[in-house]
Amino acid sequence: MTTTSDIDVLIVGAGPVGISTAMLLHKMGHSVRIIERREGPQRAPAAHVINARTFEVWRQIGVNVDHLRSLAQDPQAAGQVHWVTKLGGTVLGSLPYERQGDEMLALTPTPLRNLAQHILEPVLVDELSSMGIEIEYSTQWLSMVQEDENVVSKVSKNGNDEDIKAKYLLGCDGASSAVRRASGINMEGPDNLQSFAMIHFTADLSSLTRECPGVLYWLCDQGMGGTLISHGGDNEWVYMHPVDANYVVDQSPDDFESLVRSVLIDVPVDIKILKTSSWTMTSQIADRYRDGRVFLVGDAAHRFPPSGGMGLNSGVQDAHNLAWKLHAVIDSQSPDSLLDTYEPERRPIAQRNAQASLENAFKMIEVFEALGKPDQEGLKQAINNQQTHFDMFGLQMGFRYEIEGSTTPIAPLSDDVIRNYLPSIEPGCRLPHGWLVRNEQTISSLDLIDLTEATVIAGPSATANINYLQVGRDFEDPANWWGTVLGLAGDSYITVRPDQHISSRTTS
Ligand SMILES: Cc1cc2nc3c(=O)[nH]c(=O)nc-3n(C[C@H](O)[C@H](O)[C@H](O)COP(=O)(O)OP(=O)(O)OC[C@H]3O[C@@H](n4cnc5c(N)ncnc54)[C@H](O)[C@@H]3O)c2cc1C
Structure with missing residues (x-):
């Protein structure tokens, strides 16, 4: 066993949040190590919405955001969401998907794009590597002991244990965070809202989407929750298939192929199943974000329904809030109490994002209820009511921290607050772009x-x-x-x- 001392920060988890945190702290001049139990970067797509604020954070770090954005889906192709009987079948209704056009350049240098997580993460890994930090893969965080000036973590790399001593430990280790559990921090909120089988596949479905290009397709013949997510051009897809809570992913590739075919109109198309997994939708927030020298960041601190695309984005923004505070305290420019502002600033944002995402998920039920009724106007209205779900620019950009000097109260969530961003110089707001x-x-x-x-x-x-x-x-x-x-x-x-x-x- 070896003990490594004198690093400022140990980061557990090399998802998008851990990597962003490592880049921030490194750029601020700190010694960091980042460990990851996987053998390499993420291979399966989960997140696809990267909002303007997240790109702004990466831009500030010096990430080549133009390159990242060039890998994203063309806004024209990914500019709509549709409700269809099956893919290629009747289009029951459509809505614009977020604000991706050049007109947004008046409000942000980097408008939202759809960029699949499995395409994004390897680029972030390369960016981190070019800064001189290599992710330590196949390394699992096991436990910790907090001391007055340090926190000592036990990690295991290929069966060999190592003790790593750092001034601070950041749990960027995702929804089932071991760091969170070891810190005795609990999650609050529902832990099982709906379960899904996730089927990642490639297929050229362009003949089915030509008339209605888009990024999300709700498959109305399939019952509540059946959704196809386009992850690039017309070839890479995820099908989220609603299942019951006891579902086990043990079907054969043929079964999964049949499941995918059941949501397409009957056309000859080659389908290649790449990966299958199960996933449970939750809406939970950690009751504390800090325990002594340990902080939770990203999904370790909050798990939202994906109906809103806020998970990864909120996590990167947590990192942005925490990193400069760690820098100021490690460099003795600020007292430790500065770190106590992380939770009261970021946790209310997670609560708002969770609330909006949950409301989006529940509101979708209206569409499926209207489907069973003969009145077509009702269906139209129900689809129209989903606008807030797919137009969240206000929530993405307008979040404000409750800090000293604010003169107006923070507005409660409303459709207007979620959709519309008004540049503001109220203390706590993001500096407006110009x-x-x-x-x-x-x-x-x-x-x-x-x-x-x-x-x-x-x-x-x-x-x-x-x-x-x-x-x-x-x-x-x-x-x-x-x-x-x-x-x-x-x-x-x-x-x-x-x-x-x-x-x-x-x-x-
Ligand atoms: C279907 C779906 C769609 C989504 N869409 C969006 C979207 O459009 N936009 C959005 O913002 N978010 C979206 N999300 C959420 C997004 O994927 C997550 O919020 C994001 O991955 C969280 O990043 P993270 O780095 O905090 O955690 P993770 O990505 O989970 O990374 C945590 C890492 O920690 C590692 N780890 C865990 N335990 C240990 C340990 N003990 N030792 C070492 N390493 C460990 C894990 O292997 C993992 O790599 C979606 C999620 C799903 C499921």
């Missing part, structure tokens, strides 16, 4: 924000004797972002935290 020019390059206002320190931005006529970036001096503001989007006077200042959320605003 296009600026620095050194003759077009940048986003978000690009001004330092990853490790608060950034003060001042209007063109501010004169205080402090360190700040000034409109007109340090960057040009051709579209008057300062005055029009932020609504600030020329002699005002805003202070923005490293996670790009506003911490204060001041007029002279």
